[in-house]
Amino acid sequence: MARMKFYCDPERCIECNACVTACKNENEVPWGVNRRRVVTINDGEEGERSLSVACMHCSDAPCATVCPVDCFYTTQDGVVLHDKDICIGCGYCFYACPFGAPQFPEDGAFATRGKMDKCTFCAGGPEADNSSDEQRKYGSNRLAEGKLPLCAEMCSTKALLAGDADTIADIYRKRIINRSASVMARGVSYRDASFRAPYSAAGKSSAKE
């Protein structure tokens, strides 16, 4: 059984917003809803880093805990999904989520928010896989077709990785090994490169996945 995760590497993210665009296009999300967003810290200054953020599909998701109608569930792949037929649009998940993943199509007076929408890891919803209902409510279900989320697939720098935690952790592990070397050589770590210094893979100069 896989356990799906997103990893985003701030060292690689170039704030191209391709992931955001890919997501919007693939899932046909309504205006005002952004399942994924790229946040840049220290924009234009020293230490600028960008991160592509969406639902992290937490193991013990705070959104699911606080939901007054209990509309969240975790799939066998470890993807946190919700049932829009049950959601009442109260916004509590948005208050509880550390990442600001839950989105609402409206933010009108009298708390008319509409049903919550968030990243589904391109895994649809509780409806039958790739049914028109599922498509309409949750967007595409790539996972059921054996594909990974389009945002990560589209990422040109491969900063955004999606997939089984073990696999992408492995990829990232390799990447960090290589990077340590380059850090040693060029000293371009994000903040405190020195703590990666002890690693022994000195001499390699190009990253390879």
Add this chain to the structure above:
Amino acid sequence: MSEPFDQGVQVLRQQIDAGISAYFSSCVHCGLCAEACLFYTETDNPRYTPIHKLEPMKKLWRREHTFWGKLGALLGLSEPLTEADFSEWETLVYDSCTLCGRCSMVCPVGNDITDMIRKQREGFSAAGYAPEGMKEATRRALEIGSPMGVTYATLKAALAHVEKDTGLNVPVDRQGADYMTLFSSMEVVNFPEYIAAITRIFHAAGVSWTISSEAFEATNSGIQIGNKDAAAELVNRVVTAAEKLGVKSVISPECGHAYMAIRWEGPNLIDRAYPFEVVHILELLDQLKAEGRLRLASKENTPMTLHDPCQIVRRGGVIQPPRELLNSVAEHFIEMKDHGVMNWCCGGGGGVSANERAEPLRLQAFNRKKQQLDESGVDTMVTACANCRIILEEGIEHNEMDTAVISLTELIADHLLEGGKEN
């Protein structure tokens, strides 16, 4: 079930026309009419809410004109109109309603509640549920010719006095006169000054007028008690006399409900339009003044206020003439807070003054007028209705107030410029 009762129900049934149906269909029981009724405002007793006074008629209407009522009647679930309803509502219909018409002015759905009560009285009187005083007055009106028992002999005596006082001739039964003048018995008995006043005014203005010895009574007890046949008979007498004398116009006296009866209800009671016109004395005076025939001299300095008789103003439409006339003789004419078509009734209209048992309630209701007078701060009240005058004077006496009540016509006569010199 007695026979008069069945007759009462039958009469009541006949009263329900499109208007009544629309009114009952529209009433949402909002209770705003209560605020307009002086019997409610002065007692706080919800039973005096105008529309509540119509429960018997509503019961009949519900039973015979609505789905639920008919269904209930079919299944024997709804209670029919009973004699007990008549006896229980009699005081509400006669003692606590002066037909002043104020409720009809405030009803948000526009119900003419006054008209409804007027019509309901038809059924009540047919069933025999009417106050003794009013029954008697109606009987006297039909038999003697006047609700107070005034005969032509009484009037003749009064006229003789007037002729002596004024030195003028009072024309009686003069063929071809322009105007035939009517009086209310109240004027003949209590305020013969009124007769003297118009005699002098008409003389000064050169009005061709006369009094009919056959029909001089203008009031109509038949309308007050709600007896269409009696009312029609009384109107007929006037019409016959006027036609006989060949007058162009009939003058309604100051008396409020006399004007409403002869001017507005009369033609409908006898089912034909008049061949003459009916004018109120104030309308005529106003017209004479406008034509320059009525010349007035000097003005009163005492502050004066005007009590609008309901049937002349609100239910009669003579709104501006009294104001024009009063302004021409009074330097300080001060309107009361609620005046004109929203004036408060004296408490004795609609036959209440003829209803002895209603007196305590009537005096309680007078508090409204007292309050109005106190607010205006004026001690002289001018009015144009003999009945109002009597009721107001009674109320003033009862409350030991210091207010003078005077007739507008008499006030005009006092300021008449006769033969070029001030009188």
Add this chain to the structure above:
Amino acid sequence: MIGQFIDGPLWTFSLTVFLIGVVWRIAAILMAGKRPDLATPKGSAGAGALRAVFSRFLPERTVTTQGRLPLIAGYLFHLGLFALLFFAQPHIDFIAEKITGLSWPAMPHWAFIVAAEFAFAGLILLWLHRILHPVTRLLSDLDDHIGAVLVFLVMLTGCLALAQAFEPLRLIHLLSAELLLIYFPFSKLMHAFTFVMSRSYTGATMGRKGVNA
């Protein structure tokens, strides 16, 4: 199953009952007839009727000084209900789809809700006035309460279905509206139509007399 019934046949039935009932009631009143007034008029009956139809939308001063809250509540309720009945997007859509095929501009969502708040406050206050004030307490009968409760139910279910996301809530709202429509012609709710007639009759009578009523 039940949903289809509420959406289809029951809706058609209630609308039919409503339309036929209202027409029948109005016709019955008109057919009762009114004798022509033979007295020479001082003013115009038609103008008086027209004036009364509109002038009675504004209260007489004597009433405003003594019962302000019920008066304000009356306005809140009627204006609010009128606005949300005819200018709320879902209602316009519904009318366009199910009845006339015509649609017109709707008010914004927030205005819809504000109108609903007005209507709610007004209706609750009016009903409280009905049961608490001695006068209205004496006057009120079952019909008044059924009418108030039905209108309240329609408004409440409408408010509960505001999310427009749950079919059962919409059906409950529609069902209560249908009950109201069926009840309407047989009740005091008819005043929504007959007030024009009442005002006209009174206005005409008063207009003939030259009194502005």
Add this chain to the structure above:
Amino acid sequence: MIRPKILQFDDGDGRSAGWLLLLLILYSLPLDTIAKEPISKDLPAAAVLNPAAELWRDVRQRDQPTTGSTQVRGVDSGVLINAYGDQWRKFRMQQLIPVGGYALMGIVIALAVFYLMRGKVPIEGSESDKKLPRYSTYERMIHWFMASIFLFLAITGLILLFGRPVLIPMLGKEAFSILASACKEGHNLIGPLFLFALILVFSQFVRRNIYQKGDLNWLLKGGGIVGKKHVSSNFFNMGEKTMFWMLVFVGAVIVISGLVLVFPLFGQGREWMELAHVGHAIGALLMIGVIIGHIYIGTIGMQGAIEGMKTGYCDLNWAKEHHDLWAGRAEERGEALSNEEVAQLTHNHPLPSSLGVRTQEAGK
């Protein structure tokens, strides 16, 4: 916490023992909700260093600005970490729901016990043949307006708060979701009317609720709960006044926080919403508790207490026992009316005799 994968991830290089420990801490930091989760059997643990861990940690510790820039427009879209979300979650799930629920149950149980011990407080002098006018129609209208709004909001609010633990097991998710949506929309729509009701009630009753000299005495004597003696009081007693001021101030908190929650269009971020929710919930539960007591006294707790609010008139003996200072003055002014007069003025249809008897018996 055992994290075997981390040990596997370690390539066994002895020099990196301290480094690994650091990694472990780093990993734990950004998301303690993940970190705390015991690894379930069907889900393989993702024990790997999150590539963004360092950045997340910095943001969280505020070494870096918490807000960045983003092309996505929206409230808080630039905020990387919702600073108080976790605290809010803990408050809601660990304090508000359990503590609040038990507290409300406790109040009901306490009142039941009190009723069993003390019974209905009777009018000692039994009902007199006179009544005093206590509340005008307007006052009763706004009281019941407030009451109906409050009850509606309380019930819908409680359903939303306790529905998941209490109602979902009974109704199932689908049915409860419909109910919850209805409650949420109703609560949001009717909510602002509470402000309207509060303003009406405040302006009408404030003058009679200003604390006075005798009030401390009332408090010291426990309002007559302790012992059997009635404590002297004015039109409103100390308890009623306190309830009034609680309604005003706590009510204001509820209204303001409610408005923050119900109008998410002034750019207020999650922090404001979370704070508002906390204030709203605590205030509402507090007021619900107080009002339960209020309803208790009005209904089964005391004979004659609800009369004034129902009919506008209260029994003279009741008034003398519970509001002696006011009753004395009112009687002196000649406000007392006989029962017959009151019946005429109110036109109250008497209860069916069976009901009437029962209420009287309960009163004795």
